[in-house]
Amino acid sequence: MSQLPHRSHYTWSTWFTFLVPSLIGVFLFMTPISTSQGMTIPIAVMAKTVQAMMLGSAQAIITLIICITGVISVITKVFKPAAICNSPLLKHLFDVSWIWLAVRLFGMAFVLMTHLSLGSEMITSANTGALVLNDLLPVLFSVFILAGLLLPLLINFGLLELAGTLMTKVMRPVFGVPGRSAVDCTASWLGDGSVGILMTARQYDQKHYTQREAAIIGTTFSAVSITFSLVVLGQVKLEYLFAPFYATVCLAGIVAAIIVPRLPPLCFKKDLLIDGSEPDRDAETIPDHKSLFGHSLDVALAKADNSTGVKGTIKEGVHNALDMVFGVLPVVMAVGTFALIIAEHTPIFQYLGMPFVPFLELLQVPEAAIASQTVMVGFADMFIPSILAAGTIESDITRFIIAAMSVTQLIYMSEVGALLLGSKIPVNILELFIIFILRTLITLPVIALMAHWLVG
Numbered sequence: 001m002s003q004l005p006h007r008s009h010y011t012w013s014t015w016f017t018f019l020v021p022s023l024i025g026v027f028l029f030m031t032p033i034s035t036s037q038g039m040t041i042p043i044a045v046m047a048k049t050v051q052a053m054m055l056g057s058a059q060a061i062i063t064l065i066i067c068i069t070g071v072i073s074v075i076t077k078v079f080k081p082a083a084i085c086n087s088p089l090l091k092h093l094f095d096v097s098w099i100w101l102a103v104r105l106f107g108m109a110f111v112l113m114t115h116l117s118l119g120s121e122m123i124t125s126a127n128t129g130a131l132v133l134n135d136l137l138p139v140l141f142s143v144f145i146l147a148g149l150l151l152p153l154l155i156n157f158g159l160l161e162l163a164g165t166l167m168t169k170v171m172r173p174v175f176g177v178p179g180r181s182a183v184d185c186t187a188s189w190l191g192d193g194s195v196g197i198l199m200t201a202r203q204y205d206q207k208h209y210t211q212r213e214a215a216i217i218g219t220t221f222s223a224v225s226i227t228f229s230l231v232v233l234g235q236v237k238l239e240y241l242f243a244p245f246y247a248t249v250c251l252a253g254i255v256a257a258i259i260v261p262r263l264p265p266l267c268f269k270k271d272l273l274i275d276g277s278e279p280d281r282d283a284e285t286i287p288d289h290k291s292l293f294g295h296s297l298d299v300a301l302a303k304a305d306n307s308t309g310v311k312g313t314i315k316e317g318v319h320n321a322l323d324m325v326f327g328v329l330p331v332v333m334a335v336g337t338f339a340l341i342i343a344e345h346t347p348i349f350q351y352l353g354m355p356f357v358p359f360l361e362l363l364q365v366p367e368a369a370i371a372s373q374t375v376m377v378g379f380a381d382m383f384i385p386s387i388l389a390a391g392t393i394e395s396d397i398t399r400f401i402i403a404a405m406s407v408t409q410l411i412y413m414s415e416v417g418a419l420l421l422g423s424k425i426p427v428n429i430l431e432l433f434i435i436f437i438l439r440t441l442i443t444l445p446v447i448a449l450m451a452h453w454l455v456g
Contacts, residue, residue: 010301018158018304021313025154029147029187029195041187043146043195050142058138063115066330069094070108073101089319093326100331107330110337123337127344131381132336136415137329140194144328147195148321151202152313154183158300160203165296168284175220176261177213178284185221193416196222198324201423210279211426212269216261218425219435222416223253224382229407235386236399241455245404248450252408252443260438265431274424331422336381336414343380352376359441363448366395371402378406379436381414400451401444408443411436 028043035045054061076084076094084090096104113119114129123129154160164180171179180203188196197218204214224232233245260266273279286295308316343349353372360368360375370392374385385406389399411417411432420427427435 005298005302010305014301014305017307018301021153021157022159022162022300025150025157025159028150029154030183043143043150046146047139047142050146051138054138054142058141059115059133062133062137062141062329063111065325066104066111066333067108069326069330070104073104077101089322093322103334104330106338107332107334111330111333114337122341122345125344128340129333129337131340132333132414136336137332140332140415141325141329143194144198144324145321147198148324149317151199151320152316154187155199155203155206156303156313156316157307158303159183160208161303162296162300165284165286165299166292169292172284175216175257177216177221178209180208181213181217181221184217185223188222188224193222193224193410194419197416197419197423197425198320201425202320204274204423204425207273207275207277207279210269210271210273212266212271214425215269215427215431216266218420218423219266219411219427219432220257220261223410224407232383232386232403232407235383236390236403238396238400238403241400244450244454245400248400248404248447248454249407251450252404252446253410255446256408256410256439256442259442260435263438265427265434269426328419328422332415332418335418335421339380339413339417343377343384349373349377349380356440359444363445364452365401365448366398367393371398374402375405375440378409378412378440379417379433380412382406382409382412382416397451397455400455401447404447404451405440405444408447409436409439411439 028046029041031041033042033045051058072084072094073096075081076091077096077098084094110123110129111133114124114133117124160180160183163183164178167179167182169179171177171182175181181200184196184199184203187199200209200214200217200222203209204211209217229246229249230239230242233239233242238245271279286292290298307313350373353375356372356375357368360371365371371389374388377388378385383406385402389402393399393402411420413429413432417429417432420432421429
């Protein structure tokens with residue numbers, strides 16, 4: 001590792017470049033604030049404001065965006081127009097593989113049918129396509145716009161370098177990931193899992209994470225927010241147990257984060273950067289003559305000193321936002337709707353849950369047979385298990401377990417799974433399903449033990 005200049009080498013301008021954008025980023029993405037709906041972060045409040053401003057028009061805007069994406073992607077694939085192929089941004093947005101082109105076209109078909117109420121109700125009903133278009137995509141759209149534009153404040157001016165170096169001694173030995181991933185995790189838990197995935201994908205693109213690290217962080221640390229956890233708990237009528245519930249979620253999440261990355265498929269991921277090159281193995285080494293904090297500050301200031309400035313930051317923010325809006329919204333519409341159709345109209349998830357009956361009985365979970373039907377449906381959407389539990393299960397212990405399990409399973413195709421598949425993070429749908437199963441098997445005993453202790 002090359003010798004970094006000492007912090008005394010830098011002018012007040014570099015310190016200003018490091019401190020001001022980073023502090024604004026910390027405030028927007030990581031500072032808990034209290035609202036009438038509970039604790040959240042400023043970027044989430046801003047996103048809700050954008051949603052309110054688009055009230056009544058969000059679905060039409062999203063439908064138009066997904067259709068434009070599908071049409072231009074087909075034109076690009078078939079005719080290779082020079083205007084698109086010669087533009088790095090447009091080529092990146094619309095020149096996709098045949099598989100992703102098919103996904104975008106399915107997303108376009110689903111969103112048109114849902115928005116115009118045409119065709120099969122299986123696709124357009126309130127529990128399938130309409131759920132994705134009306135409830136999920138407006139939230140993601142506003143988050144993508146704001147987080148895409150403002151995320152460079154958090155990642156481009158040295159904050160991640162400071163936090164990453166400070167947290168390396170914890171994150172690397174315990175979870176096998178860089179210290180900077182602690183910021184991704186914090187942004188997810190305080191704000192929204194989609195923000196964490198956006199951060200992880202962007203840093204993977206910028207060669208801060210290897211393929212293995214990006215896959216681990218995206219499938220392990222992009223947790224749902226505290227606010228949404230409260231919504232899930234409210235669905236099963238156990239709001240008064242929020243403190244023990246969230247303590248259970250945190251404990252089970254930490255156990256899964258320690259174990260799952262050490263198992264296939266995550267342990268088989270390559271420790272190479274996105275372009276196949278080797279990472280700098282000495283990047284996290286602390287020089288003998290420096291303290292941990294002093295070296296962290298030197299690394300952060302070096303990053304700030306080499307930042308792209310206001311113009312470069314705005315350009316990157318716009319590219320981030322466009323990448324997420326055009327690249328991910330069609331995928332979420334296609335994959336999310338398809339997963340919900342399977343959950344709503346087929347017994348597949350019910351059959352898949354049957355092998356869990358003996359496991360649940362071993363853990364002494366009341367109403368194990370009914371509870372087993374909710375175990376696998378969480379792969380389609382995180383909220384469905386709580387909806388099913390609220391209507392069919394009497395036991396407080398079982399409803400507590402199902403609510404906590406649905407949060408700690410983490411991988412659900414209506415949002416997190418679709419976002420991961422739409423990014424460049426190297427995971428496929430089969431690997432996501434395996435990770436979902438592993439997280440379920442590992443977190444269930446922890447959750448059941450805590451439920452018997454706290455609720456029983």
